Amino acid sequence: MKAEVALADEDFLYNQLADKLEKNILDGVLKTGEKLLSVRALSKEQGVSLSTAFKAYTQLEIKGLVEARPKSGYYVSRRTARSVPSTTTLEKRVPEEASVDDIVAMVYGNLNAEGLIRLSIAVPSAELLPVKKLSKTLSESIRESADACTGYESTQGNVSLRKQVAKYAFNWGGNVTEQDVVTTQGCMEALVFCLKAVAEPGDTIAIDTPTYFGIFNVMKSLGLKVLEIPAHPQDGISLEYLESAMERVPIKACLFVTNFTNPLGCTLPDEKKKQLVELLAAKEIPLIEDDIYGELYFGNVRPRTCKSFDKKGLVLLCSSVSKSLAPGYRVGWCIPGKFKDKVMHIKLMHTVSSATPNQAAVGRFFETGRYDLHMRNLRKTLHTQSLLYTRAISEYFPESTKVSQPKGGYVLWLELDPKIDAFELFKLGLKYNISISPGHIFSTDARFTNCIRICFGTPLNKEIEFALKTLGALAGDIIRKAG
Secondary structure, three states: OHHHHHHHHHHHHHHHHHHHHHHHHHOOOOOOOOEOOOHHHHHHHHOOOHHHHHHHHHHHHHOOOEEEEOOOEEEEOOOOOOOOOOOOOOOOOOOOOOOHHHHHHHHHOOOOOOOOEEOOOOOOOHHHOOHHHHHHHHHHHHHHOOOOOOOOOOOOOOHHHHHHHHHHHHHHOOOOOHHHOEEEOHHHHHHHHHHHHHOOOOOEEEEEEOOOHHHHHHHHHOOOEEEEEEEEOOOEEOHHHHHHHHHHOOEEEEEEEOOOOOOOOOOOOHHHHHHHHHHHHOOOOOEEEEOOOOOOEOOOOOOOOHHHHOOOOOEEEEEEOOOOOOHHHOOEEEEOHHHHHHHHHHHHHHOOOOOHHHHHHHHHHHHOOHHHHHHHHHHHHHHHHHHHHHHHHHHHOOOOOEEOOOOEOOEEEEEOOOOOOHHHHHHHHHOOOEEOEEHHHHOOOOOOOOEEEEEOOOOOOHHHHHHHHHHHHHHHHHHHHHO
């Protein structure tokens, strides 16, 4: 037992030391190329064992932040950080040869092509998911169910899963019970049900821009109008713009991603979340909060949600395990506040209930602690991946490229040289079996024409690094040809 405690203490110390050094590197306190203390000197300075100091350096080496040079020691290897994208209100320039819908169809219509390097899809690769443990949990759930999970669940959803969602809500400042939760088939269905509960065809919904293109399709299918609220790559939507728009446009509801948005990767600070909730509550405007990326944080604390500041039941929080555990299981949920009865009525009319085996399995995966263990590993891996991808982009892309610096999620937002049309780069990339997401598809009017989204859900390997190198060279060629 003492040995286990000692190992746990050592793990805590080396992670703490690695985090401290990483912050100094990212903040520029330790410069690229600077020699670091020797393992022995670091051990003495920090009052830790040689093993702890060595593990801290190894952790940073895995992340690509330091490099070990034979007979010389450790050096900071991270290149000078590129500046983040400076604006999200770029010139509107729809390509003549394709509409936004056409581009979306081209980007996502060939994802199953053999040999395609999919930098365009924001999901975890199978190698990052606990496939065997999840399959085992599904078998256990079916075996221990009285009817082998063949019967209908209640309309509100699996009780065990709802209890676990309510339990995890504590991490983001929530105070809910299983009675507040309604399960759905994925986060998108939760968003649709919530939109139907608060709006009618013809109503105007405010959304953040740039945003996930699927939101536009949902709005179109429901006959809703869209008002785009510009977001900054570091701290999210402009509350000033929203407040001004509310005076000019009859906004029926808002739909915002507040943590690690797709594609910017930004997070609305807690104070701005509180201000947003209060701003909307003053006019009784509902907020549908898409928190599908909330659990994918890189820091030590999970960011709060707007729902945690909700006092009137006007915030309808939606999420799922599609980005964290099992995309194909289609297990999601919403916490719709005062609109719960409406949401349940809509669910009853559309789907009656959600899939019984999948809900039971995910609820059990949460309950056994397997989800916690998986998420700790996934968050650490994604953080490392974001740094490695950023480093490769800094090395291979033109100097004028600006890269976002997300603190969670799966995506990097690149603002390229103004001479580059991202749709052209996308088409060139396909010739080399590389798929990216051009910025055109993240707004209704294709305004982000010199931006692209790169996803780091797959661990960086030689193939992906070569793909990034190729994209960088293609971007450089476009700039040179443009003069």
